[in-house]
Amino acid sequence: xxxxxxxxxxxxxxxxxxxxxxxxxxxxxxxxxxxxxxxxxxxxxxxxxxxxxxxxxxxxxxxxxxxxxxxxxxxxxxxxxxxxxxxxxxxxxxxxxxxxxxxxxxxxxxxxxxxxxxxxxxxxxxxxxxxxxxxxxxxxxxxxxxxxxxxxxxxxxxxxxxxxxxxxxxxxxxxxxxxxxxxxxxxxxxxxxxxx
Amino acid sequence: xxxxxxxxxxxxxxxxxxxxxxxxxxxxxxxxxxxxxxxxxxxxxxxxxxxxxxxxxxxxxxxxxxxxxxxxxxxxxxxxxxxxxxxxxxxxxxxxxxxxxxxxxxxxxxxxxxxxxxxxxxxxxxxxxxxxxxxxxxxxxxxxxxxxxxxxxxxxxxxxxxxxxxxxxxxxxxxxxxxxxxxxxxxxxxxxxxxxxxxxxxxxxxxxxxxxxxxxxxxxxxxxxxxxxxxxxxxxxxxxxxxxxxxxxxxxxxxxxxxxxxxxxxxxxxxxxxxxxxxxxxxxxxxxxxxxxxxxxxxxxxxxxxxxxxxxxxxxxxxxxxxxxxxxxxxxxxxxxxxxxxxxxxxxxxxxxxxxxxxxxxxxxxxxxxxxxxxxxxxxxxxxxxxxxxxxxxxxxxxxxxxxxxxxxxxxxxxxxxxxxxxxxxxxxxxxxxxxxxxxxxxxxxxxxxxxxxxxxxxxxxxxxxxxxxxxxxxx
Numbered sequence: 001x002x003x004x005x006x007x008x009x010x011x012x013x014x015x016x017x018x019x020x021x022x023x024x025x026x027x028x029x030x031x032x033x034x035x036x037x038x039x040x041x042x043x044x045x046x047x048x049x050x051x052x053x054x055x056x057x058x059x060x061x062x063x064x065x066x067x068x069x070x071x072x073x074x075x076x077x078x079x080x081x082x083x084x085x086x087x088x089x090x091x092x093x094x095x096x097x098x099x100x101x102x103x104x105x106x107x108x109x110x111x112x113x114x115x116x117x118x119x120x121x122x123x124x125x126x127x128x129x130x131x132x133x134x135x136x137x138x139x140x141x142x143x144x145x146x147x148x149x150x151x152x153x154x155x156x157x158x159x160x161x162x163x164x165x166x167x168x169x170x171x172x173x174x175x176x177x178x179x180x181x182x183x184x185x186x187x188x189x190x191x192x193x194x195x196x
Numbered sequence: 197x198x199x200x201x202x203x204x205x206x207x208x209x210x211x212x213x214x215x216x217x218x219x220x221x222x223x224x225x226x227x228x229x230x231x232x233x234x235x236x237x238x239x240x241x242x243x244x245x246x247x248x249x250x251x252x253x254x255x256x257x258x259x260x261x262x263x264x265x266x267x268x269x270x271x272x273x274x275x276x277x278x279x280x281x282x283x284x285x286x287x288x289x290x291x292x293x294x295x296x297x298x299x300x301x302x303x304x305x306x307x308x309x310x311x312x313x314x315x316x317x318x319x320x321x322x323x324x325x326x327x328x329x330x331x332x333x334x335x336x337x338x339x340x341x342x343x344x345x346x347x348x349x350x351x352x353x354x355x356x357x358x359x360x361x362x363x364x365x366x367x368x369x370x371x372x373x374x375x376x377x378x379x380x381x382x383x384x385x386x387x388x389x390x391x392x393x394x395x396x397x398x399x400x401x402x403x404x405x406x407x408x409x410x411x412x413x414x415x416x417x418x419x420x421x422x423x424x425x426x427x428x429x430x431x432x433x434x435x436x437x438x439x440x441x442x443x444x445x446x447x448x449x450x451x452x453x454x455x456x457x458x459x460x461x462x463x464x465x466x467x468x469x470x471x472x473x474x475x476x477x478x479x480x481x482x483x484x485x486x487x488x489x490x491x492x493x494x495x496x497x498x499x500x501x502x503x504x505x506x507x508x509x510x511x512x513x514x515x516x517x518x519x520x521x522x523x524x525x526x527x528x529x530x531x532x533x534x535x536x537x538x539x540x541x542x543x544x545x546x547x548x549x550x551x552x553x554x555x556x557x558x559x560x561x562x563x564x565x566x567x568x569x570x571x572x573x574x575x576x577x578x579x580x581x582x583x584x585x586x587x588x589x590x591x592x593x594x595x596x597x598x599x600x601x602x603x604x605x606x607x608x609x610x611x612x613x614x615x616x617x618x619x620x621x622x623x624x625x626x627x628x629x630x631x632x633x634x635x636x637x638x639x640x641x642x643x644x645x646x647x648x649x650x651x652x653x654x655x656x657x658x659x660x661x662x663x664x665x666x667x668x669x670x671x672x
Contacts, residue, residue, distance in 0.1 A: 043236065052653035053660050054248050055575040064237075073241040077248060078547045080648075080663040087238075107242060114242055130586035130646040131550065131665035144240055167242055172546045175244040186236040195233045 040093025041155065041188045042067025046085035046162055059086055070186075076112075076167040078175060080132050084125055087163040089186065091155040097188040099161065100151030100195055105183035107144045112169035114144035114182065118153060121160040132168050144182040155188070249579060249651055250548035251664070252570040254537060254632060261515040262535050262565065263463065269456035269527030271331075272321055275505035276302035276449055284438070287355055289317025294447050297336055297394055298478065299504035301449040304441040306344060315373050316360060318349050320438025321453065326353070329403040333437055334396065334458050334500050334526070336450040339365060342391040344443030348399045348412075350434030357432060360440060361399045361412040365389050370410050370427035382427035387414055394449075395422075396497060398459070406430050419497045450501045458526030459497040463510070465532040465562020466492050470514045474524055476503025490561060500526035533565035533636070540568060550665045557672040560639035567632040569666070571598065571649070580623040581651040583609045583633070584663065585616060590643025592670050594635060598649075601630030608636070614643065626651070637670060644669045 049061035053075050060073040067090075074083055091097060107114050117138040119125070127133035135141075139161065142150035153161060169175055187195045274281060277300045279293045294303035306317045325331065333348045347362030356375040359382075362368065369384030389395055396415040401408065407430045414422045439448050452458045463472050466487035473484035474494050482502050483494040501523070502508040508524030511517065515532065541554040553568050573579060581598055583606065591614030598606040606624040610617035624631075633649070648663040 039234065041234070041236075043238070048659055051659040054577075054653060054662065055245050056577055057245070059659060068236050070236070070238045071241070072239070073243070074660065075243050075245045076660070077245055077662045078549045079247075079665065082661045082663070083659075084661065101238075107240075112242075112244075114240070116240070127584075128586075130648070130667075133584075133586070133648060133663050144242075165240065169244075171550055177244070179241050179243040182240040182242075184238040184240060186238055187233055188236075189231065189233045191231045191233070193231060 038092075039066060039068055040091060040095070041097055041099065041186070042090050042092060043070040043186070044088050044090055046088045048084055048086050054081075059083055061086055072165065073179075074165060074167065078169050078173075079171075081167045082133070082135075083165040085119075085162045086165055089155065089161040089163065091157055091159050094157050095190060096154055096156045097190055098152035098192065099155045100149050100153075100187040101142050102149040102185050102187060103142060103144060103147050103182055104185055105181075106147050107180045107182045112145075112167060112173060112175065115166045115168075116142040116144060116150070117164040117166060118142070118150060119162040119164060121162060123162065125164070131171070135164065135166065138164070151187070152192075246574065247547055247549050248573060248575040248577060249581075249626070249649075249662075249664070250572050250574050251544045251551045251649075252548060252572060253542050253544070254540070254567040254570050260534060261467075261512075261517055261532055261562075263510055263512070263517050263519050263530050263532050264565070265521060265528060266464070266531040267529040268525060269529075270452045270454040270458060270525045272323070272451075272453040273501050273505070273523070273525045274451050275501040275503075276300055276451065277504050283322055284319060285322045287318040287320070289319065289441060291319050296447060297449040298476065298499070301338075301447040302439070303445070303447050304346070304439065305445045306441045306443050315377070315379070316349065316358075316440040316442035318351065318355070318358070318438050318440045320349060320351060320355070320436045322436070324353070324435050325437050325453070326433055326435045328455070330455070331401055332452070332454045332456065332458055332527075333399045333401070334450065334452045334454070335439055335448055336394055336396050336500075337363065338394050338447040338449075339389060339391045340445040340447065342444075344441070345369075346441045346444050346446035346448075347397055347439070349438050349440035350401065351436040351438070352432045353435035355436060358440070359408070359410065359429070359434060361397065361410060362440070362442070363387065363389055363395065363397065363414055364444075365391060368412060368414055368423055368425050370412055370425060372429055372431055374431070382410070382429055383425055385423055385425050387423045389414075393417060396450075396500075398497075401434070403433060408433065415497060417498060419495060450499060452500050452526060454527045456527045458500050460493045460495050461524065461526060461528040461530065463487065463492040463494070463530045463532060464490060466490055466512075467515070467532075467561035470512050470532070473511045474502060475509040475511060477507035478503055482508075496524070496526045531563055532561075533563040534560045534639070535566045537566065539564070540566065542569065552667045552669075554669045554671060555635065555637075557637070557639045557641070557670060563636060563638055565634070565636045567599070568635045568668070569633040570629075571626055571631040571633065572629045573627050573631075577653065578625055578627040579651040579653060581626045581631075581649060582606060582623045584648045584650045585609060585611075586646040586648060586665075588614055588643060588645055590614065592637070592643030592645060593641045594637035594645070594670065596645070596647070596668075597634050597636075598624045598626070599632055599634050600624045600626050601628055602626070605634070609647070611645070633666075635668070640672060642670050642672045
């Protein structure tokens, strides 16, 4: 009896190995349908997008195709320069999403603090502290001089996040004469898990 | 059969394995379906500009003191340099310009017994005065004929009844006229006035518990008091004030309607030993006095609306003050303030975008009022600036404002004993050079104020906001 069981198992294993080694292929049909939909989360310019900046410059905000990318350029002065509501993230969908903002390439060689503050729509801006006015009452903040992630901020349907930018240089700091760039990505997901 | 029996557990195991695999796959698929992540690229570019606005030290020039008008008690005043006057109206009489005490005066002639049922003719302010329960009315008069009387009228709202505080060549009296033709003499006394000479009438009115009390004083042109007359009545509360003439031709000058005594102007905050003089626009000395106990009182009764009503000058040789004002009027309160720049210690930051200011108030007699920090716009653009308080140390009292080179001044940031007086935040337009932060504080205050100069390129909540830190320390 024991021999019989052993024999049957051997046969099964041999058949299985034979199937694999013998180039046996089984095809199961899988249908993958890709439908392009309008992105539910979009960038658009805030109240101060392209508003008057310093020395005749504008607070430049460029929104890419479909609101799926953004480019913000500011010209700051020494000490504290604060840009209120330059960019907005809007959920035009019918479901809530968790929104993250991640610095993937920080501002380099800048003896200054660059920081993004995320506010709810129409939130009052309150500042405290001296010699640098620090914002209060924001949803989350993200340093542009370090790589990191802000969020998640649950953005419900028809809700908006206002993006402020704060650039601060300490007394006596030598400031660069060339443009410094930080690269970020906006991530949104229905999942509650941290994005990869 | 034996094989079947042998295979049964395997099949059971195999089926269990498949079910587990299906369950795991389902869970995994569910997990994959809800873990979609969408990534949008964004860039933030930051470029630095040279500071559009920079701080600098105020110019270290000027005397240690200056003076400014702190309060004016006269609500209405005129030297009758023009006719007709806006805000005035006549009732009866013939009114015109004539040669006055200095410059022109108002000539009044009672045309055939006046405008109110044969009584006096009036030239009066159309703004009601019934909201005031205590005031002074002063006017200078010169009788031309000597046949009738002239003086100060206080009319009712219909301007058909009036109180009259008048003088004639031989008397002074206070009376009431009631429509249609009832004349009630409230009080009178004899006084001798020369035709063709100037006299000053000063009426003090007080209303309390429904009663009107009138005190009329007559002075000669040198300011010597000739007579005082009092009367009271409760028939009606005066609604208009003006001058009147009855069966007479008269020249009026130096009219003032004042909430306080218009016979003197006061200068406060003056250090001991300082003297002050008031000159009119013609360069004539009107009054002078030395300060006692920090106050100088200058008698201007003889010319209550100093000169011709414009460009009066306040002069103090000891304090190197020589200020011309658009007008100097009896009852004015002037305040001396220190402007000594040597009391200031200013350290601007490396890029002139921050400042630490120390003010030494020790030994100062009056208010300190000084430009403590210059603001210059370096890039040729216009900005909108304001002051934002961060926090305080101690309990200082002060006013801080931005005076713009464009002529406007920011509503001051007011702090009293360490408490911020809430005011509407305003912005002042600054451009070019010559704007500055002005500090005004009593000499007894101390403490430290941490604040920001805040500016932006557009008015209101638009564009970038730049903040420069300022520390202001007041020491005594």
